[in-house]
Amino acid sequence: MNLRVTTETDTFVYATSTLRIGGLDPEDFIILILPMATLNTAGFQPVVCTFVGAFCLWLYKNMTKDQPPGFLPVLFAIWAGASLNTRFVQSIPPLRKMFHALVKLINNIWIRHGLLPLPSYCHYYER
Structure with missing residues (x-):
């Protein structure tokens, strides 16, 4: 859990705890699942959908590797x-x-x- 204090006021403190499954943040699953669902709806084979979803996730993670979680x-x-x-x-x-x-x-x-x-x-x- 990360405890952070804002600089605007000395009384506002909030805690954040990110839920990570397999090292992935919740928004990472959106990047993985959205292309898979779109291609599956379009009628592509599940293996192709999985590979495209994994590629999109890999690309997203490489583009945002210096960003904080969430x-x-x-x-x-x-x-x-x-x-x-x-x-x-x-x-x-x-x-x-x-x-x-x-x-x-x-x-x-x-x-x-x-x-x-x-x-x-x-x-x-x-x-």
Whole structure:
């Protein structure tokens, strides 16, 4: 278990414990299973699906070998928050509503689990 203290406040402490099965993080299984399921649905043989899934996992692990475990949800959340503030998303109301709902969902999940909300969404959270 890793105990971390944020620099923003001296009272907010949270603990993280990543679940690793066979040395793989939970997001690694998404990278493995998604290509396998897609190819299996397309009608390819299971052996081919397994090899393609293993290759995608190997490629993903090589590309992200310097990243800490669990960085993918953080990266996705930061991308969603930054996308909400772009001029393109702000100019299209349905797209803005979709990104706003996505950011609210991510923030609710993070707050429910005792984590900080998105940095780009903090001004909404503090109201």
